[in-house]
Amino acid sequence: MSDNENTPFKDIVEGHKTRVFNTIIGFVHNIEDAEDVTQEVFVEVYRSLNSFNRQSSLSTWIYRIAVNKSLDFLRKKNRKKRFGFIYSLLDKDGSRQYDQPHFEHPGVLMENKEKSSILFLAIEQLSEKQKTAFVLFHLEELSQKEIAEIMNISPKAVESLIQRAKATLRVKLGKLYKNQGI
Amino acid sequence: MEKEKWIEEVFESTKGLQRQEPSPFLFEKVLSKIETEKGFHGSVLPGFKWALGVCMILIIAINVVSLGRANQKNSQEKEQVSEFNNSIVYNY
Numbered sequence: 001m002s003d004n005e006n007t008p009f010k011d012i013v014e015g016h017k018t019r020v021f022n023t024i025i026g027f028v029h030n031i032e033d034a035e036d037v038t039q040e041v042f043v044e045v046y047r048s049l050n051s052f053n054r055q056s057s058l059s060t061w062i063y064r065i066a067v068n069k070s071l072d073f074l075r076k077k078n079r080k081k082r083f084g085f086i087y088s089l090l091d092k093d094g095s096r097q098y099d100q101p102h103f104e105h106p107g108v109l110m111e112n113k114e115k116s117s118i119l120f121l122a123i124e125q126l127s128e129k130q131k132t133a134f135v136l137f138h139l140e141e142l143s144q145k146e147i148a149e150i151m152n153i154s155p156k157a158v159e160s161l162i163q164r165a166k167a168t169l170r171v172k173l174g175k176l177y178k179n180q181g182i
Numbered sequence: 183m184e185k186e187k188w189i190e191e192v193f194e195s196t197k198g199l200q201r202q203e204p205s206p207f208l209f210e211k212v213l214s215k216i217e218t219e220k221g222f223h224g225s226v227l228p229g230f231k232w233a234l235g236v237c238m239i240l241i242i243a244i245n246v247v248s249l250g251r252a253n254q255k256n257s258q259e260k261e262q263v264s265e266f267n268n269s270i271v272y273n274y
Binding site: 010013014017018021022025031034035038039040042043046047105106107108109112115116118119122138139166169170173174177 | 185188189191192193195196198199200201202203204205208209211212215216219
């Protein structure tokens with residue numbers, strides 16, 4: 001590929017890479033994994049650019065790819081975790097650890113590190129739709145209208161998903177509060 | 183009420199999140215992945231598909247020929263056995 005041939009694609013990557021990368025961090029909770037998924041997103045953008053039908057804006061379309069790739073990554077990771085659990089049952093001392101440690105977002109203020117890692121842990125337990133709506137609204141600070149376009153649902157449905165996600169998180173956090181004796 | 187306060191603090195803990203930057207070589211890495219994919223689909227895969235197709239045809243052809251020969255052999259053996267039986271009956 002020549003440099004001239006790549007210029008529009010390079011502009012797309014440069015113009016969207018930070019938002020895409022941060023959105024993916026909100027889902028996968030690991031910086032190295034987020035780097036890999038970000039690369040996959042732009043490979044997919046390059047591959048599908050010709051079939052982009054311009055019914056939505058380019059950034060909405062790229063966001064949609066980023067969300068789908070993140071959810072695909074989490075599905076694969078959960079499958080591996082299940083196999084890991086079966087494997088640990090067969091393992092003699094059963095001491096293998098397949099869960100990664102709590103995620104500490106590098107962009108969180110020092111005094112909020114512990115609480116934010118608890119929030120990320122609780123977010124992992126949400127359903128895919130609730131997680132998507134919550135991450136895009138709470139972490140990416142997108143409007144409900146933008147989220148609706150990305151998720152291809154109505155703004156009302158987005159509002160309901162965010163409310164349900166918050167309610168689920170309150171229950172999960174309440175249990176953590178009790179268990180940890182905070 | 184302590185609990186509710188704590189939950190609110192957890193929700194608020196990601197406010198003012200500092201944006202992270204991906205690798206400065208992201209574009210180059212993406213290009214390299216695209217090139218690798220192109221190479222894989224463009225040269226290795228079609229060749230592999232052709233070779234696989236030829237192998238499948240060969241295997242099917244060998245099977246058909248072997249089956250045909252086996253059937254022929256079977257009918258020849260049957261003929262020989264019936265000729266032999268006839269000769270025994272005749273001699274008897």
